[in-house]
Amino acid sequence: MIETLSLKTLTRRQLLSRGVAAGAGLVVGAGFVAGRDAAWATEMDAMKPESFATLVQMARDIYPHDKVGDRFYAAAVKGYDVPEEVDFAQEGLEMLDEAARAAGFDSYLAAGWEADRVAILRGIEDTEFFQRVRGGLVTGLYNQKEVWPIFGYEGESYSQGGYLYRGFDDITWI
Amino acid sequence: MAAPFELTDDSVVVIIGTGAGGGVLANELAQKGVSVVALEAGGRYLPDDYINDEWESFGQLAWTDTRTTSGDWRVAKDFSNLPAWIVKAVGGTTTHWAGASIRFQPHEWKAKTTYGEVEGANLLDWPIDDQEMAPFYDRAESKLGVTRTHGIPGLPGSNNFKVFEAGAKEIGYKEVHTGRMAINSQERDGRMACQQTGFCFQGCKWGAKWSAAYTDIPAGEATGNLEVREKAHVARILHDDSGKVTGVEYFDDAGNLQMQRARVVCVAGNSFESPRLLLNSHSSMFPDGLANSSGMVGKNYMRHLTGSVYGIFEKPVHMYRGTTMAGIVQDEARHDPSRGFVGGYELETLSLGLPFMAAFLDPGAWGREFTTALDSYENMAGMWIVGEDMPQESNRVTLSDVEDKFGLKVANVHYSDHANDKTMREHAYKQGAAIYNAVGATRTLPTPPYPSTHNLGTNRMSERPEDGVVNRNGRAHDVPNLYVSDGSQFTTGAAENPTLTIVALAIRQAEHIASEMQSGAL
Ligand SMILES: Cc1cc2nc3c(=O)[nH]c(=O)nc-3n(C[C@H](O)[C@H](O)[C@H](O)COP(=O)(O)OP(=O)(O)OC[C@H]3O[C@@H](n4cnc5c(N)ncnc54)[C@H](O)[C@@H]3O)c2cc1C
Numbered sequence: 065m066i067e068t069l070s071l072k073t074l075t076r077r078q079l080l081s082r083g084v085a086a087g088a089g090l091v092v093g094a095g096f097v098a099g100r101d102a103a104w105a106t107e108m109d110a111m112k113p114e115s116f117a118t119l120v121q122m123a124r125d126i127y128p129h130d131k132v133g134d135r136f137y138a139a140a141v142k143g144y145d146v147p148e149e150v151d152f153a154q155e156g157l158e159m160l161d162e163a164a165r166a167a168g169f170d171s172y173l174a175a176g177w178e179a180d181r182v183a184i185l186r187g188i189e190d191t192e193f194f195q196r197v198r199g200g201l202v203t204g205l206y207n208q209k210e211v212w213p214i215f216g217y218e219g220e221s222y223s224q225g226g227y228l229y230r231g232f233d234d235i236t237w238i
Numbered sequence: 239m240a241a242p243f244e245l246t247d248d249s250v251v252v253i254i255g256t257g258a259g260g261g262v263l264a265n266e267l268a269q270k271g272v273s274v275v276a277l278e279a280g281g282r283y284l285p286d287d288y289i290n291d292e293w294e295s296f297g298q299l300a301w302t303d304t305r306t307t308s309g310d311w312r313v314a315k316d317f318s319n320l321p322a323w324i325v326k327a328v329g330g331t332t333t334h335w336a337g338a339s340i341r342f343q344p345h346e347w348k349a350k351t352t353y354g355e356v357e358g359a360n361l362l363d364w365p366i367d368d369q370e371m372a373p374f375y376d377r378a379e380s381k382l383g384v385t386r387t388h389g390i391p392g393l394p395g396s397n398n399f400k401v402f403e404a405g406a407k408e409i410g411y412k413e414v415h416t417g418r419m420a421i422n423s424q425e426r427d428g429r430m431a432c433q434q435t436g437f438c439f440q441g442c443k444w445g446a447k448w449s450a451a452y453t454d455i456p457a458g459e460a461t462g463n464l465e466v467r468e469k470a471h472v473a474r475i476l477h478d479d480s481g482k483v484t485g486v487e488y489f490d491d492a493g494n495l496q497m498q499r500a501r502v503v504c505v506a507g508n509s510f511e512s513p514r515l516l517l518n519s520h521s522s523m524f525p526d527g528l529a530n531s532s533g534m535v536g537k538n539y540m541r542h543l544t545g546s547v548y549g550i551f552e553k554p555v556h557m558y559r560g561t562t563m564a565g566i567v568q569d570e571a572r573h574d575p576s577r578g579f580v581g582g583y584e585l586e587t588l589s590l591g592l593p594f595m596a597a598f599l600d601p602g603a604w605g606r607e608f609t610t611a612l613d614s615y616e617n618m619a620g621m622w623i624v625g626e627d628m629p630q631e632s633n634r635v636t637l638s639d640v641e642d643k644f645g646l647k648v649a650n651v652h653y654s655d656h657a658n659d660k661t662m663r664e665h666a667y668k669q670g671a672a673i674y675n676a677v678g679a680t681r682t683l684p685t686p687p688y689p690s691t692h693n694l695g696t697n698r699m700s701e702r703p704e705d706g707v708v709n710r711n712g713r714a715h716d717v718p719n720l721y722v723s724d725g726s727q728f729t730t731g732a733a734e735n736p737t738l739t740i741v742a743l744a745i746r747q748a749e750h751i752a753s754e755m756q757s758g759a760l
């Protein structure tokens with residue numbers, strides 16, 4: 065889903081010089097959000113980069129997998145960066161920041177520890193915004209073929225002749 | 239070869255739906271020389287078309303037209319418009335099914351007599367019994383090529399099975415094997431042996447698993463007596479002043495309303511659509527719906543109590559490699575009220591791919607308790623519980639206020655567990671966890687029932703007309719030339735996966751219809 069990686073041609077230094085750190089692993093610049101390691105970047109079509117960074121962080125906090133990089137979460141929520149969805153998302157994210165401020169932080173991203181952010185999310189988990197983002201992630205995140213190997217799932221097998229000769233019964237520890 | 243019959247041809251048997259019930263009935267009748275028009279709402283997909291990808295396959299084959307839900311089952315909250323996971327395609331849900339094919343136990347045909355009065359349950363004995371069904375089970379097993387029957391060898395055990403088997407034996411279970419499966423363990427009937435692809439739920443690309451889509455249906459068509467009209471959605475069944483059915487109205491692929499005349503109509507749209515169709519066919523003569531003088535159309539909906547248990551281990555299992563459901567423990571299937579419930583349950587191996595696991599492990603859950611389980615996906619083993627749930631009148635299909643794209647009222651599905659269901663499920667969760675714990679699970683997870691795959695009972699069979707919708711032959715008590723031919727005719731659900739029984743009933747019903755036609759009684 066996240067195909068627009070044209071900024072990837074920038075060097076790491078160029079990229080970082082054009083943006084500011086947002087949250088733990090993200091960099092936000094004019095019209096783009098990137099990984100702190102500059103391994104990926106995505107241009108914004110409709111959403112404010114700060115909002116998108118918040119959304120990516122929120123996605124990770126909902127379904128945290130330490131071995132899954134931010135780019136997969138970014139891809140999973142990139143669908144909100146379109147004119148039809150952007151108002152819904154940005155309003156929801158403003159509400160999230162508001163909840164963060166009520167909890168004593170400057171913003172959701174400014175809450176540095178996962179435990180604090182999760183507590184903020186618990187407070188809004190019954191909202192339509194939270195439920196739609198969470199529900200969308202179930203397919204948006206876990207149905208990305210690129211994340212499957214991280215979980216040890218091999219996906220399609222017919223073209224390789226199934227597992228009859230490729231380990232359907234190769235367990236040795238039992 | 240299709241045999242085009244005229245819309246005005248009133249000598250044909252019209253079958254609505256081409257799944258386990260309708261697809262088999264269509265072929266069996268065609269083989270006997272009976273002219274059949276089978277109307278199927280879905281399109282036609284064959285092994286080359288099937289997709290080794292859970293969501294894509296779901297999009298291709300599943301019934302996703304709206305349905306609504308109510309009741310306190312969790313499905314109504316988590317999947318409010320998807321009460322069932324069933325298929326809309328030529329061959330029906332036999333494209334998605336896993337192939338587990340086991341007979342009812344003799345006492346399960348007589349649930350009321352065996353279990354006695356169960357408060358809040360609407361139990362009834364089937365008007366038929368084990369002895370009467372035995373020869374039809376024999377024929378069904380050989381049609382489906384069921385392993386461990388008729389000299390067909392069992393399937394080899396997969397990784398998921400080996401973990402399951404070792405744990406089950408460790409805690410003392412005796413009846414543990416790779417199942418009686420409608421999956422070829424060796425080449426048979428021109429179909430090859432299972433290649434352990436692991437996508438049984440997505441349509442078997444090798445054709446190793448039996449599905450009506452590429453067995454019975456083309457066999458019936460080859461006789462010249464069967465015409466399957468796909469993308470034909472039946473809207474209502476018509477009748478004359480004498481109360482006999484005369485044909486059906488359906489929307490064709492282009493959305494045009496057509497009328498096919500018929501000598502006999504057989505309803506086989508699975509347990510939501512069949513009662514929906516009867517209810518939507520109300521008329522001034524039958525104001526409560528067709529065949530519904532008992533008021534039982536739509537009632538006593540059963541879905542097996544189900545639930546899953548996943549175990550996480552120190553080392554990899556790769557449960558998704560190989561057959562999805564070839565593994566069973568049958569020790570708990572007996573009726574033994576000392577366990578605190580009537581009826582019994584089967585435990586069967588099950589695996590889901592990562593995308594479905596994420597959707598079904600604990601719908602709505604989030605945070606690390608959930609994600610750490612998925613982090614161990616590779617080291618997971620899984621099993622499914624299939625237990626007899628109690629028929630209750632209040633669990634039922636009714637017409638919703640919502641309409642589909644044709645302006646037809648959709649089915650609302652109401653379900654709440656009976657106390658017996660809950661007790662049995664808790665028992666099964668504990669036994670399932672014990673199996674995995676016995677072989678070193680570091681964590682076990684009980685998983686709630688998925689959208690229903692086994693849908694039963696909404697047009698049930700009964701001796702007396704006031705207790706049900708159809709008689710011992712699946713013939714409507716109220717309408718002499720109307721039949722129900724799918725899982726909705728189940729009087730009770732038993733502990734076994736239903737399809738072998740649906741197929742056996744269809745074979746039996748074909749004999750009955752053909753002989754009634756021959757004698758002029760139809
Ligand atoms: C993932 C999965 C795994 C399963 N595994 C097993 C298993 O291992 N063992 C087992 O015994 N069972 C299994 N089942 C259940 C089994 O598939 C069903 O019990 C069986 O297919 C039901 O048969 P049926 O004839 O009642 O309906 P179906 O096979 O569902 O056929 C009904 C057909 O009617 C059509 N239809 C409905 N309404 C209309 C209409 N108005 N007009 C025209 N056509 C209509 C539908 O499109 C459909 O094609 C499984 C099911 C699923 C989903």
Ligand code: SF4
Nearest residue numbers: 432433435436438442
């Ligand atoms: S595991 Fe066997 S039966 Fe299942 S889809 Fe693959 S080849 Fe077919």
